[in-house]
Amino acid sequence: MAEHAGRRCCLGWDFSTQQVKVVAVDAELNVFYEDSVHFDRDLLEFGTQGGVHVHEDGLTVTSPVLMWVQALDIILEKMKASGFDFSQVLALSGAGQQHGSVYWKAGASQVLASLSPDLLLHEQLQPSRTLLRVPPSGISPWDVMPPGDAGKACFSISDCPVWMDSSTTAQCRQLEATVGGAQALSCLTGSRAYERFTGNQIAKLYQQNPEAYSHTERISLVSSFAASLFLGSHSPIDYSDGSGMNLLRIQDKVWSQACLGACAPHLEEKLGLPVPSCSVVGAISSYFVQRYGFPPGCKVVAFTGDNPASLAGMRLEEGDIAVSLGTSDTLFLWLQEPTPTLEGHIFCNPVDPQHYMALLCFKNGSLMREKIRDELASSSWSEFSKALQSTEMGNCGNLGFYFDVMEITPEIIGRHRFSAENHECLRRRFWPPEEHLTTETSCRPCSWNRCALFRGCEVSPKSQISCCPNPRSVSGKRPSEFIRGICIVKINYVLFSKRSTRPSSSGMPYLSRGS
Numbered sequence: 051m052a053e054h055a056g057r058r059c060c061l062g063w064d065f066s067t068q069q070v071k072v073v074a075v076d077a078e079l080n081v082f083y084e085d086s087v088h089f090d091r092d093l094l095e096f097g098t099q100g101g102v103h104v105h106e107d108g109l110t111v112t113s114p115v116l117m118w119v120q121a122l123d124i125i126l127e128k129m130k131a132s133g134f135d136f137s138q139v140l141a142l143s144g145a146g147q148q149h150g151s152v153y154w155k156a157g158a159s160q161v162l163a164s165l166s167p168d169l170l171l172h173e174q175l176q177p178s179r180t181l182l183r184v185p186p187s188g189i190s191p192w193d194v195m196p197p198g199d200a201g202k203a204c205f206s207i208s209d210c211p212v213w214m215d216s217s218t219t220a221q222c223r224q225l226e227a228t229v230g231g232a233q234a235l236s237c238l239t240g241s242r243a244y245e246r247f248t249g250n251q252i253a254k255l256y257q258q259n260p261e262a263y264s265h266t267e268r269i270s271l272v273s274s275f276a277a278s279l280f281l282g283s284h285s286p287i288d289y290s291d292g293s294g295m296n297l298l299r300i301q302d303k304v305w306s307q308a309c310l311g312a313c314a315p316h317l318e319e320k321l322g323l324p325v326p327s328c329s330v331v332g333a334i335s336s337y338f339v340q341r342y343g344f345p346p347g348c349k350v351v352a353f354t355g356d357n358p359a360s361l362a363g364m365r366l367e368e369g370d371i372a373v374s375l376g377t378s379d380t381l382f383l384w385l386q387e388p389t390p391t392l393e394g395h396i397f398c399n400p401v402d403p404q405h406y407m408a409l410l411c412f413k414n415g416s417l418m419r420e421k422i423r424d425e426l427a428s429s430s431w432s433e434f435s436k437a438l439q440s441t442e443m444g445n446c447g448n449l450g451f452y453f454d455v456m457e458i459t460p461e462i463i464g465r466h467r468f469s470a471e472n473h474e475c476l477r478r479r480f481w482p483p484e485e486h487l488t489t490e491t492s493c494r495p496c497s498w499n500r501c502a503l504f505r506g507c508e509v510s511p512k513s514q515i516s517c518c519p520n521p522r523s524v525s526g527k528r529p530s531e532f533i534r535g536i537c538i539v540k541i542n543y544v545l546f547s548k549r550s551t552r553p554s555s556s557g558m559p560y561l562s563r564g565s
């Protein structure tokens with residue numbers, strides 16, 4: 051019997067950009083099981099790169115909804131095969147990449163409520179697609195699925211817009227104009243209109259594909275979609291992830307009628323009522339009880355966005371700033387009073403509904419670092435780290451910005467390098483490769499610092515910068531390398547804070563948790 055049998059536990063799930071991950075945590079908070087399915091590597095048939103499809107316009111970015119479902123099927127089957135004792139799971143919850151949306155077709159709720167334990171989830175939620183594929187067992191799905199059920203697809207669109215999408219500028223301007231401008235929208239919803247925010251994505255879908263919109267019974271975020279799979283019914287959107295839609299009034303936690311009306315008709319009924327992020331949304335569906343042996347009383351706690359989940363999971367306190375390096379790089383902190391501006395985001399706090407969190411998101415994160423690693427460090431993270439260690443901290447004042455895709459904060463594209471004397475270095479050959487790596491990892495903290503202060507964050511002598519492996523990362527394949535990569539950023543951050551002569555940041559004692 052596997053060593054993880056018979057241990058009472060909770061499961062935590064993460065549906066992020068590049069993978070689905072799971073951890074099992076026991077009563078002493080020990081993680082004793084973890085696993086992941088990587089979309090590009092493990093689900094080749096979907097043909098994603100970095101978990102997404104970038105469309106021809108270079109702006110539209112989507113992920114196949116069925117890929118997420120199939121990834122969940124694969125992990126659960128692996129857990130079962132390894133002898134994981136599902137009967138000991140008391141509760142589960144999870145996180146999803148923020149802003150992405152899933153469109154459930156009319157009739158989906160019946161399918162969710164009557165899933166057969168003899169079939170995998172993806173075989174039942176989009177059977178018409180399954181029929182196109184040869185099942186590994188060689189048995190035709192027609193043998194197990196009544197022909198009448200074929201084509202009962204649960205999704206109005208198969209490719210879901212995700213957070214990397216930036217195709218909704220027109221819808222953003224419309225929404226801002228409706229509520230009295232960008233600042234007015236920010237005061238109401240915590241953010242000016244951002245292309246990736248779900249309200250603007252819904253408006254685009256309604257305008258470009260009204261038929262699909264009208265056939266949609268429910269719109270979920272990636273987080274509430276994942277919770278719905280476990281619940282066997284539509285799970286509500288939580289306040290914290292709901293704040294990433296440009297639709298939720300962050301002060302009173304209800305949908306803004308003005309914003310809903312500006313995006314699409316009948317939207318409130320398709321979204322359902324939002325709930326506090328710590329809500330128990332129900333018990334696990336009978337499908338999981340019968341197929342995997344979960345106890346019928348296993349609680350499903352509302353899923354939330356991956357960044358809010360990280361704020362909760364890292365037990366941030368006021369004055370702490372967390373930096374998370376994943377597909378996106380984010381900086382977030384706990385706030386008591388929101389001060390919405392035109393830069394960055396204020397979300398409802400996932401732990402205390404009276405409080406808030408501030409977040410900055412950068413698109414040129416790990417995928418950008420991977421490119422630099424491939425170009426200059428023989429595609430090896432250890433080479434990358436070695437080169438970094440060989441350069442002087444602060445890179446003698448040389449600074450580089452690497453934005454191969456249009457950045458979110460600030461809106462800029464291109465690679466730009468400046469010497470200590472503030473001259474732009476147009477020709478790469480003037481810099482040795484190690485210096486590119488150093489600037490790639492160090493320029494971002496300057497931007498974090500500036501933006502965090504913009505958000506009204508009070509940095510006191512007690513404040514801590516927690517630079518750690520992405521707290522959502524549980525794939526665990528290379529934990530030590532990962533930690534090394536992130537630590538370098540920590541050191542550079544400290545260096546830049548000390549060297550800065552700007553009054554906003556000079557002399558501030560940044561301490562890392564570990565030191």
Ligand SMILES: Nc1ncnc2c1ncn2[C@@H]1O[C@H](COP(=O)(O)OP(=O)(O)O)[C@@H](O)[C@H]1O
Binds near residue numbers: 520525535
């Ligand atoms: N040793 C390392 N140093 C820096 N980055 C790494 C290292 N190992 C993996 N990564 C990066 O981590 C990214 C995955 O981070 P993760 O937070 O798990 O992604 P997601 O956004 O899907 O949750 C990959 O894109 C990879 O480039």
Ligand SMILES: O=C(CO)[C@@H](O)[C@H](O)COP(=O)(O)O
Binds near residue numbers: 067147294378522
């Ligand atoms: O857009 C944002 C936050 O506003 C991103 O941080 C997404 O939440 C994607 O998360 P990862 O997959 O990079 O973890």
